[in-house]
Amino acid sequence: MADLLLGQVIRFAGDPLREGPGAAQHIAEGAVLVEDGRIAAVGEAADLRGAAPDALRHDYGRHLISAGFVDAHVHYPQTAIIASWGKRLIDWLNTYTFPEETRFASRDYADQIANRYLDLVLARGTTTVCSYATIHPESVDAIFTAAAARRMRVYAGKTCMDRNAPAALRDTARSAYDDSKRLLQRWHGRDRLSYVITPRFSPTSTPEQLAALGALWREYPDCLMQTHLSEQPDEIAWVKELFPQSRDYLDTYEAQGLLRDGALYGHAIHLTEREKSRLIEAGASVIHCPTSNMFIGSGLFDIGLAAHLRVGLASDTGGGSSFSMLRTMAAAYEVAQLRGRSLHPAELWWLATQGSARALHADHLIGNIAPGMEADLAVIDLASTPAIAQAAGRAEDLWQAVFPTIMMGDDRAVAAVWIGGRPYSASSHPSG
Numbered sequence: 053m054a055d056l057l058l059g060q061v062i063r064f065a066g067d068p069l070r071e072g073p074g075a076a077q078h079i080a081e082g083a084v085l086v087e088d089g090r091i092a093a094v095g096e097a098a099d100l101r102g103a104a105p106d107a108l109r110h111d112y113g114r115h116l117i118s119a120g121f122v123d124a125h126v127h128y129p130q131t132a133i134i135a136s137w138g139k140r141l142i143d144w145l146n147t148y149t150f151p152e153e154t155r156f157a158s159r160d161y162a163d164q165i166a167n168r169y170l171d172l173v174l175a176r177g178t179t180t181v182c183s184y185a186t187i188h189p190e191s192v193d194a195i196f197t198a199a200a201a202r203r204m205r206v207y208a209g210k211t212c213m214d215r216n217a218p219a220a221l222r223d224t225a226r227s228a229y230d231d232s233k234r235l236l237q238r239w240h241g242r243d244r245l246s247y248v249i250t251p252r253f254s255p256t257s258t259p260e261q262l263a264a265l266g267a268l269w270r271e272y273p274d275c276l277m278q279t280h281l282s283e284q285p286d287e288i289a290w291v292k293e294l295f296p297q298s299r300d301y302l303d304t305y306e307a308q309g310l311l312r313d314g315a316l317y318g319h320a321i322h323l324t325e326r327e328k329s330r331l332i333e334a335g336a337s338v339i340h341c342p343t344s345n346m347f348i349g350s351g352l353f354d355i356g357l358a359a360h361l362r363v364g365l366a367s368d369t370g371g372g373s374s375f376s377m378l379r380t381m382a383a384a385y386e387v388a389q390l391r392g393r394s395l396h397p398a399e400l401w402w403l404a405t406q407g408s409a410r411a412l413h414a415d416h417l418i419g420n421i422a423p424g425m426e427a428d429l430a431v432i433d434l435a436s437t438p439a440i441a442q443a444a445g446r447a448e449d450l451w452q453a454v455f456p457t458i459m460m461g462d463d464r465a466v467a468a469v470w471i472g473g474r475p476y477s478a479s480s481h482p483s484g
């Protein structure tokens with residue numbers, strides 16, 4: 053049985069950050085034909101109505117049909133400590149994050165938060181996340197089980213730490229390798245799930261642990277690897293003390309086989325020229341986490357990097373202060389403004405969909421509306437509140453109509469979500 057979604061359609065023929073806003077395509081009276089979990093066709097409503105007369109119709113009126121949002125860096129275990137007051141990175145980790153992460157030794161608690169987290173993001177139009185779990189293998193089982201129940205494409209991995217963390221949150225080089233490998237073999241490629249090799253960051257891993265995970269990555273080269281890079285000056289100074297032999301922060305990863313394409317570095321704010329050129333040469337991805345970078349006081353990411361390498365956009369829940377990719381786009385706009393650049397709404401929307409998918413090497417599967425791609429969709433109401441409606445009412449083109457929702461929209465703007473070709477209903481997955 054095919055489904056025909058009718059509304060305004062937004063899709064991308066290219067990267068607006070490199071090719072300009074014209075790389076986005078708007079079909080004002082558009083349609084998306086969905087069949088067997090995939091997008092079968094996209095085009096003018098009149099044409100697709102004729103081509104698929106038997107498809108079940110879903111008329112979304114003037115709503116915008118987009119690819120579902122892709123959040124390229126999150127910590128689902130930090131759901132309950134989001135919006136915790138008053139700390140900067142290392143203190144924030146020690147005060148709020150680590151105590152909360154110890155609770156994930158309980159599979160019941162991990163299940164409860166994983167289900168709650170996925171329902172929160174789905175309500176905000178996010179259909180794929182790339183998440184850190186905790187040190188506990190059960191926390192990986194929990195997020196993948198919750199994702200599979202919703203048929204979501206989700207990326208996640210066990211967070212590895214063998215120093216500078218509470219004893220209850222430490223593994224070893226050996227156990228990090230063994231646990232990660234077992235989880236990878238259990239989950240990678242099952243349903244729509246992908247395992248991500250996940251050393252938390254250099255301050256909490258010995259060179260031996262980084263090397264063990266580098267070795268694991270060589271055994272499973274089609275996996276992604278995620279970690280953090282150059283988020284705050286204090287953190288960078290600490291890395292210098294811990295790794296006196298390294299040229300810079302990136303070198304602590306590079307030296308252990310943790311730099312190549314498929315590497316995802318969260319934050320990447322305070323980079324040296326050598327680090328930038330090595331990231332570009334290696335074909336790595338960097339992930340912009342703007343609400344987090346402001347909330348924890350980290351700094352202003354240089355979006356100019358997107359001209360040279362894969363840049364994803366992310367909420368970084370719960371260092372980030374929102375579960376919403378709309379709010380995250382707004383923060384990316386504001387950060388770029390502070391650096392003298394006005395990101396076009398097409399650039400922001402691309403970063404939250406196809407750009408993040410590209411950072412995850414999944415842009416052939418998700419993050420856009422094109423025949424053959426997986427039918428993960430968000431249907432956006434561009435007049436979801438009186439304040440947004442009155443601003444959008446003055447718009448003279450699509451992007452003027454979209455921008456108030458980017459800046460002021462929240463879960464009320466998400467009229468419907470489709471996952472793998474089926475409409476998603478939160479009531480079928482009561483969260484804990």
Ligand code: GUN
Pocket residue numbers: 127141145149252253280283344348368371372
């Ligand atoms: N660096 C290492 N761990 C974390 C984390 O959990 N959140 C953020 N924002 N930065 C980190």
Ligand code: ZN
Pocket residue numbers: 125126127280318368371
């Ligand atoms: Zn993070």
